[in-house]
Amino acid sequence: xxxxxxxxxxxxxxxxxxAIPAAAGEIAAADRRSDYEFMSRDTRxxxxxxxxxxxxxxxxxGEALWTRKVxxxxxxxxxxxxxxxxxxxxARYPVFDAIRGRPMxxxxxxxxxxxxxxxxxxFAYESKELLALEAFVAxxxxxxxxxxxxxxxxxxxxxxxRELFNRRQGQLNISCAQCHDDNWGKRLAGNAVPQGHxxxxxxxxxxxxTLGSLQRRLRxxxxxxxxxxYPFGAPENxxxxxxxxxRARGMAMDAPxxxx
Amino acid sequence: MSAPLINVPKSAKxxxxxxxxxxxxxxxxxxxxxxxxxxxxxxxxxxxxVCTYNGDEIFRANFYxxxxxxxxxxxxxxxxxxxxFAFQWTGDNGYSETATAEIVVE
Numbered sequence: 001x002x003x004x005x006x007x008x009x010x011x012x013x014x015x016x017x018x019a020i021p022a023a024a025g026e027i028a029a030a031d032r033r034s035d036y037e038f039m040s041r042d043t044r045x046x047x048x049x050x051x052x053x054x055x056x057x058x059x060x061x062g063e064a065l066w067t068r069k070v071x072x073x074x075x076x077x078x079x080x081x082x083x084x085x086x087x088x089x090x091a092r093y094p095v096f097d098a099i100r101g102r103p104m105x106x107x108x109x110x111x112x113x114x115x116x117x118x119x120x121x122x123f124a125y126e127s128k129e130l131l132a133l134e135a136f137v138a139x140x141x142x143x144x145x146x147x148x149x150x151x152x153x154x155x156x157x158x159x160x161x162r163e164l165f166n167r168r169q170g171q172l173n174i175s176c177a178q179c180h181d182d183n184w185g186k187r188l189a190g191n192a193v194p195q196g197h198x199x200x201x202x203x204x205x206x207x208x209x210t211l212g213s214l215q216r217r218l219r220x221x222x223x224x225x226x227x228x229x230y231p232f233g234a235p236e237n238x239x240x241x242x243x244x245x246x247r248a249r250g251m252a253m254d255a256p257x258x259x260x
Numbered sequence: 261m262s263a264p265l266i267n268v269p270k271s272a273k274x275x276x277x278x279x280x281x282x283x284x285x286x287x288x289x290x291x292x293x294x295x296x297x298x299x300x301x302x303x304x305x306x307x308x309x310v311c312t313y314n315g316d317e318i319f320r321a322n323f324y325x326x327x328x329x330x331x332x333x334x335x336x337x338x339x340x341x342x343x344x345f346a347f348q349w350t351g352d353n354g355y356s357e358t359a360t361a362e363i364v365v366e
Binding site for chain 2: 046049050051052054056057058060061064206209210
């Protein structure tokens with residue numbers, strides 16, 4: 001986000017928070033709405049047509065990477081046809097990783113595969129290659145319901161994410177929940193405040209003019225409230241990703257989504 | 261770098277107006293931005309797009325720095341004969357990308 005846009009955002013946010021007393025609590029299941037529903041018709045059309053959705057450029061790159069041998073193996077040598085083996089996978093992440101004893105998101109899983117099985121150097125966060133593979137895998141779950149969080153070992157990490165989501169942060173001293181639980185549907189700098197369900201990541205944001213991960217989105221939100229951003233891969237980011245996915249359980253995946 | 265996404269109807273009736281959509285991967289760096297090191301990032305954009313239909317030019321566009329990344333174009337033509345659409349994008353630093361699509365006109 002540019003400094004100027006951020007200033008406007010912060011001003012509007014401060015105004016919104018003063019004008020509207022916070023409602024209470026989490027969103028009831030029946031009231032949940034995908035961010036897609038808050039978009040203009042034009043942006044929805046752009047997302048729905050695979051020949052106009054820019055995310056498909058990354059999906060196609062990801063498909064090429066899937067079949068390319070790195071060292072001894074390609075992704076396909078182990079996992080086979082992604083259309084079969086990766087169906088529904090992105091809708092279950094982050095998952096509990098028994099070796100590390102903590103949750104692992106899809107990006108870390110891809111990197112871990114790359115390091116341990118392909119003996120290759122990891123991709124950088126937000127690199128074109130990592131986003132392409134993630135987009136290609138996530139695309140295989142389009143239309144499927146989010147199922148993250150059924151593993152009981154994830155419970156303390158979901159609670160940690162919930163706590164972070166409700167914690168006031170930054171110079172503006174507001175929490176994620178104050179916008180996305182209490183004031184969704186109202187306007188912020190001309191845009192609707194969405195509920196913040198991560199159904200479509202990695203997604204093409206028109207403001208970014210590129211594909212980006214959920215962690216990038218979380219960092220942008222924290223920057224917007226003038227809080228310290230967590231580094232890519234930080235446990236706080238993963239806990240928030242986990243909580244948000246659990247919060248969106250049952251909602252349909254629409255990756256790679258397009259968002260304003 | 262992924263191939264351009266092209267959407268041309270596979271078939272059309274003679275005389276029908278058809279929509280052609282193209283989407284191409286390109287960063288479209290404006291040349292007005294500075295990097296975190298304070299140095300101007302040089303311009304790197306697509307400057308021209310041409311579409312031919314069985315060899316005849318039917319659409320041409322010039323691009324400028326204000327065009328967003330990953331340019332998406334929609335334009336229309338009259339389906340006159342079966343054959344081939346050829347698309348060409350050219351730009352800064354010797355950039356060149358091509359694509360083709362076939363159509364059957366009944």
